[in-house]
Amino acid sequence: MFTKNSKSAENGPDRPRKRGRPPGTTALGETTRQKLYQTAIGLIAERGYAQTTLRDVADEAGVSVGLLYRYFPNKRAVMLALYDELSLEQLARANGMAPGAWRDRFLFTLETSLSVLQPHRRTLSALIPVMISTEPDGLFGSATAFSRHRVQRVFQDAVVGAKDAPRGELAAALGRLLYLMHLAVVLWWLLDRSPKQRATAALVVLTKQILPMVSLALKIKRVGAIVLSGDKLFAEALLAEAASGSE
Secondary structure, three states: OOOHHHHHHHHOOOOOOOOOOOOOOOHHHHHHHHHHHHHHHHHHHHHOOOOOOHHHHHHHHOOOHHHHHHHOOOHHHHHHHHHHHHHHHHHHHHHHOOOOOHHHHHHHHHHHHHHHHHHHHHHHHHOHHHHOOOOOOOOOOHHHHHHHHHHHHHHHHHHHOOOOOOOOHHHHHHHHHHHHHHHHHHHHHHHOOOHHHHHHHHHHHHHHHHHHHHHHHOOOHHHHHHHHHHHHHHHHHHHOOOHHHOO
16 A cells, blocks of 8 residues: 555655664554554544644554654655555556547546545545645645656546547647646535535536537647647646656
């Protein structure tokens, strides 16, 4: 569940690596790590990100703060571990994407994303202030780039690998903008107060109805140019990097 990305987040760029066996490399260590991780995200869901301290997590898990620090030296490490888990699961599920039109593959990817996130809705809702911030831990921050690039690649490949993929660089640009659109749907879903988030389900249906018109519009040269311009703005405004270097 936890990969090199989440483990490197424990030590941080300025935190010296301790000698000896790294925490979590044994079966017992992984069990301990998982227990602490589940306790942490459970408390964040219940109390909120800002109101949850590592001492709270240690007390709830029945361990010392020192032991907790070996696995999660800060709340940031917990958050990155969650992003790591969710992005890896979405990447794995993308293997089940069937051949077809880009709009069908996009809808599959969008619905898969919501399915992967569903069990963690309360925790992710508590993280909204962090996710939409301009800090490195934000959704478009430097610390979360590994997760963002994984999921963005899934949406990009959904278009590039489609039987009706637009020609040239337009396919990748459209995929990246659909990734951004998916994030807007996710934020809607996290804020959706309708019973069982049925407003989100209606939004997905509406999106499905609109996509065929988008597909037709992309055949117009001017529309393709607008998509390419939007892709560049997305990279410049939210990623602070050139669109060509976003992967």
